[in-house]
Each structure stands twice: as C-alpha cells, then as structure tokens.
Amino acid sequence: MNASIFPASLLTIVPALHFEQVSFEHRDHRLLAPTTLTLSGCQRTLIMGPNGAGKSLLMRLAHGLLSPSSGNIHWQGKPPAQAMVFQRPVLLRRSAIDNLTYALAVSGVPRRQRKNIALQALEKFGLVALAKRPARVLSGGEQQRLALARAWLLNPAVLFLDEPTAALDPAAIKAVEDAVNEFHHNGTRIIMTTHDLHQAHRLADEVVFMYGGQVLEHTPAHRFFDTPASTQAGAFLRGELVW
Amino acid sequence: MKKTTTLASAGFLTSGLVGLLWSASLLARDDFITLASTTSTENSGLFNAIIATFTDATGINVRVVAVGTGQAFEIARRGDADSLLVHDTAGEVQFIADGYASERLDVMYNDFVIVGPSDDPADVSSSDNVADALVRIAESESPFASRGDDSGTNRAELRLWKDAGITPQGAWYRELGSGMGPTLNTAAGMNAYSFTDRATWVAFQNPQDLVLLFEGDDALFNQYASVLLSEQQHPHLKHALAAQWHQWLVSEKGQQAIADFNVNGQPLFFPNAQSLSNTQ
Amino acid sequence: MTASDNPFYTALTLILGMDSALIAIVMLSLKVSLIAVLTASLLALPLGAALALWRFPGRNALIVLLNALMGLPPVVAGLCVYLLLSRAGPLGQFGLLFTPTAMVIAQTILVFPIIAALTRQQVETLHNEYAEQLRSLGLNQLRMMPTLLWDARFGLLTVILAGFGRASAEVGAVMIVGGNIDGVTRVMTTSIVLETSKGNLPLALGLGIVLLSLVTLINALAHMVSETAKRRLG
Numbered sequence: 001m002n003a004s005i006f007p008a009s010l011l012t013i014v015p016a017l018h019f020e021q022v023s024f025e026h027r028d029h030r031l032l033a034p035t036t037l038t039l040s041g042c043q044r045t046l047i048m049g050p051n052g053a054g055k056s057l058l059m060r061l062a063h064g065l066l067s068p069s070s071g072n073i074h075w076q077g078k079p080p081a082q083a084m085v086f087q088r089p090v091l092l093r094r095s096a097i098d099n100l101t102y103a104l105a106v107s108g109v110p111r112r113q114r115k116n117i118a119l120q121a122l123e124k125f126g127l128v129a130l131a132k133r134p135a136r137v138l139s140g141g142e143q144q145r146l147a148l149a150r151a152w153l154l155n156p157a158v159l160f161l162d163e164p165t166a167a168l169d170p171a172a173i174k175a176v177e178d179a180v181n182e183f184h185h186n187g188t189r190i191i192m193t194t195h196d197l198h199q200a201h202r203l204a205d206e207v208v209f210m211y212g213g214q215v216l217e218h219t220p221a222h223r224f225f226d227t228p229a230s231t232q233a234g235a236f237l238r239g240e241l242v243w
Numbered sequence: 244m245k246k247t248t249t250l251a252s253a254g255f256l257t258s259g260l261v262g263l264l265w266s267a268s269l270l271a272r273d274d275f276i277t278l279a280s281t282t283s284t285e286n287s288g289l290f291n292a293i294i295a296t297f298t299d300a301t302g303i304n305v306r307v308v309a310v311g312t313g314q315a316f317e318i319a320r321r322g323d324a325d326s327l328l329v330h331d332t333a334g335e336v337q338f339i340a341d342g343y344a345s346e347r348l349d350v351m352y353n354d355f356v357i358v359g360p361s362d363d364p365a366d367v368s369s370s371d372n373v374a375d376a377l378v379r380i381a382e383s384e385s386p387f388a389s390r391g392d393d394s395g396t397n398r399a400e401l402r403l404w405k406d407a408g409i410t411p412q413g414a415w416y417r418e419l420g421s422g423m424g425p426t427l428n429t430a431a432g433m434n435a436y437s438f439t440d441r442a443t444w445v446a447f448q449n450p451q452d453l454v455l456l457f458e459g460d461d462a463l464f465n466q467y468a469s470v471l472l473s474e475q476q477h478p479h480l481k482h483a484l485a486a487q488w489h490q491w492l493v494s495e496k497g498q499q500a501i502a503d504f505n506v507n508g509q510p511l512f513f514p515n516a517q518s519l520s521n522t523q
Numbered sequence: 524m525t526a527s528d529n530p531f532y533t534a535l536t537l538i539l540g541m542d543s544a545l546i547a548i549v550m551l552s553l554k555v556s557l558i559a560v561l562t563a564s565l566l567a568l569p570l571g572a573a574l575a576l577w578r579f580p581g582r583n584a585l586i587v588l589l590n591a592l593m594g595l596p597p598v599v600a601g602l603c604v605y606l607l608l609s610r611a612g613p614l615g616q617f618g619l620l621f622t623p624t625a626m627v628i629a630q631t632i633l634v635f636p637i638i639a640a641l642t643r644q645q646v647e648t649l650h651n652e653y654a655e656q657l658r659s660l661g662l663n664q665l666r667m668m669p670t671l672l673w674d675a676r677f678g679l680l681t682v683i684l685a686g687f688g689r690a691s692a693e694v695g696a697v698m699i700v701g702g703n704i705d706g707v708t709r710v711m712t713t714s715i716v717l718e719t720s721k722g723n724l725p726l727a728l729g730l731g732i733v734l735l736s737l738v739t740l741i742n743a744l745a746h747m748v749s750e751t752a753k754r755r756l757g
Contacts, residue, residue: 060655063659064658065655065658065659082659083659084655084656084659086655086656090652090653090655090656092653092670092674093674093676093677094674102670103660106660106661106662106666107660107661134755154660160659277621277702277704282720286717286720286721290705291705306621306702306704306705306707307704307705308621308702308703308704309703310702321609321610321611321612322609322610322611322615323609323610323611323620323621422720423720424719424720424721424722425719425720427722428719428720428722428724431722446721447721447722448721448722448723448724449722449723449724450722477610479610479616
C-alpha cells in the first residue's frame with residue numbers, strides 16, 4: 001500500500017479512554033457488569049470472548065453509539081476523531097465513490113476537494129475500477145474494503161472494528177488485516193472484536209477478554225495467550241467453550 | 244449533477260403550481276356568475292344550449308353547479324352561488340321569507356311522469372289520474388324506486404303520495420337517497436316503477452326495460468323558477484351580473500332560447516315567464 | 524351490442540378523436556392531482572421522516588391517527604374543505620370554492636396521510652439499517668433526514684404513486700368543492716359520475732378506461748425510471 005495521505009496529523013498522541021464503573025442494562029437484563037477499564041496508546045486492542053459475552057456492547061459504549069445505564073465513560077481531554085467498521089458494512093444506496101464523498105461532506109470537507117480525496121482512498125484500497133458501481137452490488141470483501149476506505153477518509157485517531165472479517169473469504173480477510181495494520185502504522189488506535197483466535201494471534205497487541213457480560217482480563221497479548229489468568233480464558237483458548 | 248437535476252425538476256414543478264394558481268386568478272377576473280341549479284336542467288343539456296346564447300349577448304359566463312334542490316338552497320344560503328334556478332315553489336317562497344332571496348320569477352315548466360317496466364304489472368298505464376296510478380302501485384306492492392334525497396322531485400313525489408292518501412312504506416318502496424339519474428339506473432336494474440321529471444327521462448340513455456307509463460295529469464306540473472339572492476344577506480355576491488341573468492331568462496330572447504332547446508326533436512322545457520311571473 | 528355501446532370502442536374513439544373538451548378535462552385532472560401530490564409530498568415526506576427518527580410523547584397516537592386517515596372518505600375531506608372555503612366559512616373571503624385550487628386543497632388533504640404514514644414506515648426500516656453507521660459518522664437526527672429520504676427514494680416513489688392513485692381516482696371530494704362545472708372544474712372522475720347519471724354508461728365506462736390508461740401510463744413511466752435508476756445506482 002501507498003504511504004498515508006495524512007502522515008502529520010496522525011503523529012499526535014491519542015487520548016486515553018476511561019470506563020468507570022460502567023454498566024449496561026436492557027429491559028431488566030444486565031448485559032454488562034460494572035466495568036472499570038482504560039484503553040490508551042496506539043495499540044491494537046482485541047476484544048475477545050464467546051458469543052454474547054458483551055464484546056460488541058463494550059465497543060458501542062466506547063464509540064458512543066450507546067449510553068451506559070450507570071457509570072461514566074470519558075476521554076482524557078477532547079474526544080478524538082473516530083470511525084467504526086461493522087461486521088456487515090452499512091453502505092448507502094449510491095455508487096462506491098459517492099459513499100466516500102458523502103462521508104467527506106458530513107465531516108465538513110469542502111466540495112471541490114472531496115472527489116480527489118475519495119479517489120485516493122479508492123486507489124489505496126484497490127477499488128478505483130469499481131468507483132461508479134453501486135456500492136450495494138459489490139462483493140462482501142469489496143464492500144468491507146469500501147467501508148475501510150470510508151473510515152480511512154475520516155482520518156480517525158481511534159478505529160473500531162466489530163467482527164469485520166466474520167463473513168469473508170481468506171483473501172478478503174487478508175486485505176482487511178493488511179488495512180488494519182496500515183491504520184495502526186499511521187498511529188491509529190485499533191479496537192476490534194473477533195472470535196477468531198488465529199486472527200487475534202496475528203493482530204493483537206493487547207487483549208480484553210470478556211465472559212458473561214464481564215471483563216475478566218485486560219492484558220498484553222503474549223501474556224494472555226501464554227498464561228491466561230482466568231479459567232474461562234483458558235478454556236476459551238483450548239477451544240472448549242462453544243461460541 | 245444529480246442535485247442540479249433534482250433542483251431543476253423541483254423548480255419546474257413549483258413554477259407549475261404558481262402557474263396554475265395564476266391562471267385560476269386570471270379566470271376569476273373574467274365576468275362570470277356561479278349558478279346553483281338542479282341536475283335535471285344540467286343533465287338534459289338545457290344549460291349547454293342556452294348559456295352560450297346568454298354569454299354571446301352579455302359577455303357574462305355562467306358556471307353551473309348542478310346538485311339536488313336541497314343542496315342548491317344550502318349553497319345559496321351560505322353565499323357560495325350568485326344565482327339559483329330550482330323547481331320547488333314552496334321551498335323558494337320560504338327561502339324569500341327567510342330573507343335569503345329577494346324575488347323569484349317563473350321561468351319555465353315541464354312535467355313529471357311515471358315510468359316503469361314495460362309489462363306494467365300494476366297496470367299504471369290505464370290509470371285515470373296520478374293518485375289512481377300511485378294506489379295501483381301501492382296495492383300491488385310493485386317495486387318503486389324513490390329519490391329519497393329531499394330534492395324538488397322527491398318533495399313533489401311525496402306530496403302526491405300524501406294526496407293519494409297513502410303512506411308509502413314496505414319492502415316494495417325503496418328510498419335510494421340518490422340523484423335522478425342514479426335513481427333511474429337503479430329502477431332500470433330492478434325493474435321498478437319510478438317518478439321522474441320528463442327532461443331527465445327523455446335525455447336518459449339507459450332505460451333498459453323501462454317505459455313511460457303515465458303522464459298528463461295537471462298535478463304533475465313542474466315549475467322552474469329563477470331566484471334573485473338577497474343583497475343584504477350576502478353583499479359580496481355578483482348581484483348586478485346575476486340580475487342580468489335573472490332578467491334575461493324571463494326576457495323574450497331567453498324564453499325563445501328555452502323553447503328552441505330540444506332533445507331528438509322533443510322540447511323538454513316550456514317557457515312560461517309571461518303568464519305566471521306574478522304568482523309569487 | 525352495437526359498436527357505440529361498446530365502452531372499449533367508445534374509449535378508443537375518445538382517445539383517437541382528441542376531442543378538445545376531453546383533452547381539457549384530462550389536463551385538468553392531471554394538473555389537479557399532480558399538484559396535490561406534489562404539495563402533499565413536500566409536507567408529508569419531512570413529517571414522515573421526522574416521525575421515523577424522533578421519539579416523543581404522543582408519537583404513537585400520531586402514527587395511529589395518520590394510518591386511520593389513510594382511509595378518510597373523500598366525501599368527508601371534501602365536506603370539510605367545502606365548509607372551510609364556503610363564503611360562510613373561515614376562509615370564505617378568498618373565493619376559492621368551485622375553483623381548481625379548492626380541488627387541489629381537498630386532494631392534498633386526502634393524499635397527505637398516505638404519503639406521511641408510508642414514508643414513516645419506509646424511513647424507519649432504512650433507519651434501522653443505517654442508524655449506527657450514520658451516528659458513527661457523527662450525524663444527528665436532523666442531518667440524517669435528507670440522507671434517509673434520498674436513500675429511500677425508490678420506495679418513496681411507490682409511496683408517492685400510491686398517493687397519486689388515490690388523488691386521481693377519487694370523486695367525492697372534487698365533486699363537492701369543485702362543483703363539476705363544465706369547462707372549469709370538470710375532471711375525469713366527475714365526468715364519469717355525470718355520464719353515469721345521464722344513463723350514458725358506455726361513455727362513462729369509456730372515460731373510465733381513458734383514466735385508467737393514463738394512470739397506467741404514469742405508473743409505467745415511474746416504474747421504468749425507477750428500475751433504470753436502481754440498476755445504475757443499486
């Protein structure tokens with residue numbers, strides 16, 4: 001891939017994100033037990049755990065798509081630019097390039113600059129030939145690359161990814177992982193959920209392990225994989241838990 | 244590009260809207276009056292024939308809103324028509340007494356007739372008079388389709404039942420709550436007797452098995468009158484133009500135009516302004 | 524049955540004859556219904572989208588009311604507009620009764636609930652799909668509205684056509700507020716009523732066939748435009 005189009009701005013330090021006694025309830029069901037957690041640095045944080053553990057919930061709370069039932073989530077200082085890539089990419093009913101210029105318009109980029117920036121992003125993600133195609137007839141892998149290109153345009157200090165490769169074939173998974181590393185090299189903090197252990201091995205700098213609506217571990221990746229502290233994580237790593 | 248097209252089409256449509264309102268206001272500046280009248284006069288084609296003559300002579304157009312007599316009175320009472328032409332003498336006199344109109348002038352007459360199935364099960368065609376005809380229908384309980392809509396024709400029909408000493412009720416007597424044309428359509432559909440003004444009947448094109456069975460009794464006389472509305476009650480109306488129309492109807496030219504109107508050679512309305520203009 | 528008794532023959536004669544009175548009636552019908560649908564859309568699309576996006580007390584009651592008003596009898600709408608525009612009514616001084624403008628107002632009232640209620644449904648479905656992404660991009664509800672309306676455009680075209688169908692088919696409202704005045708407020712549907720009451724059933728049905736053909740033509744055009752655009756834009 002080419003060099004970043006936003007090298008300078010991404011060298012700034014990404015502020016830390018604090019969870020203080022954050023819990024979340026929905027219709028009298030506690031989905032997240034009171035959680036205190038700090039995410040900082042330009043690391044690749046992988047949130048792991050079986051289905052229903054609360055991974056996506058934790059990420060949506062962090063990104064601000066959901067508000068906690070109690071407790072407090074705050075950034076150290078001004079909230080940084082953020083973007084999120086979903087498991088099933090949400091693309092507007094427009095052409096691929098229009099999806100990108102739309103995101104640029106929303107973030108206030110002047111009209112005459114949008115097309116050039118969008119074309120650079122398409123080129124970076126290998127989508128130039130598909131620029132005029134309706135976004136929603138692209139293949140799953142192409143759609144996810146377009147979603148990543150859209151996130152790229154927003155120049156995020158923090159990028160959230162929710163199971164971004166769950167529905168993709170190996171080649172497409174490789175493209176997404178390359179993109180994640182590219183973001184990371186440019187100084188973006190990565191917060192990503194996955195239940196693919198191999199993927200976690202390839203990408204994680206640190207791991208947040210969740211089980212039954214609780215954060216059980218928050219440790220550097222090598223320690224998590226070598227000597228998990230909780231019995232649940234141990235079972236998870238041995239493939240004993242159904243997810 | 245796309246936005247420009249959208250904007251352009253929105254602008255085009257908006258200008259269309261403005262255009263329509265503008266043309267409507269242009270029309271409103273023309274000389275015209277709104278006439279509330281009955282369906283019998285409109286449906287027979289009388290107005291098509293005589294209004295052109297009036298417009299040629301005066302430059303005033305007449306916009307006819309053709310409704311039942313009851314609704315025509317209501318439109319005039321609310322001040323939504325400049326002039327009124329109906330056929331319910333008692334109602335017209337009451338309208339003047341109530342202060343909504345200043346005068347009525349007899350313009351023309353025609354007559355009511357009784358129509359029914361061609362095999363005539365009640366033997367209405369050999370009746371001596373209209374009361375006899377109604378008695379025959381009631382006693383044989385032959386199906387009868389009544390307007391049932393408080394129109395001038397309906398009021399005349401109910402008066403005749405009353406004069407014949409009959410309270411029409413039972414399964415054979417159907418109150419339709421419809422105009423004259425729809426009532427005739429229904430009567431034709433169920434092969435029933437019905438009471439209609441001659442003009443609507445002659446111009447009616449869907450008689451199926453219905454034929455004219457009884458006519459000619461003096462009690463079937465049907466007088467049409469032009470009513471001049473009150474200037475005090477509704478000062479905003481076009482009284483001067485309406486008065487021209489009112490006077491033209493009873494003038495020699497107007498009366499001649501009415502006499503000249505016919506359907507298939509058969510005259511449907513008979514001008515009688517001179518002879519009856521002071522019966523009010 | 525002679526040829527002139529055949530409504531299809533009558534319809535064909537009417538269309539091929541290009542009778543100027545008929546053309547005027549057709550043009551007025553289209554003008555009144557299209558302007559009513561346009562006006563109703565300008566009001567109902569934003570309202571329907573707002574109902575889909577915002578939660579507020581009374582929202583459910585409003586949705587139920589709009590859904591119920593989709594079944595508003597045209598004659599009732601006509602009566603209400605008649606009472607409003609009548610000289611004795613609150614808007615009487617404008618002298619709009621028995622004009623095409625009055626017919627546009629009545630049809631706008633008939634069409635508005637249909638477009639608003641169906642727009643609410645369409646936009647709400649799309650919002651369920653888009654909400655997280657759009658909020659992730661930093662949009663609030665107000666800024667989501669144009670995006671959702673634009674992206675729902677093909678569904679909304681069908682909604683607007685449903686409104687047009689209602690407007691062009693109704694007779695109860697335009698009869699009361701227009702008065703079916705020859706050359707001024709006579710439209711296709713009121714002509715059909717008039718010819719039916721004259722017992723001229725073949726002509727009435729012939730006019731009905733002409734009306735149906737026109738509505739079909741407009742729907743076919745809209746369908747074609749929408750399908751072409753859908754293929755190009757996805």
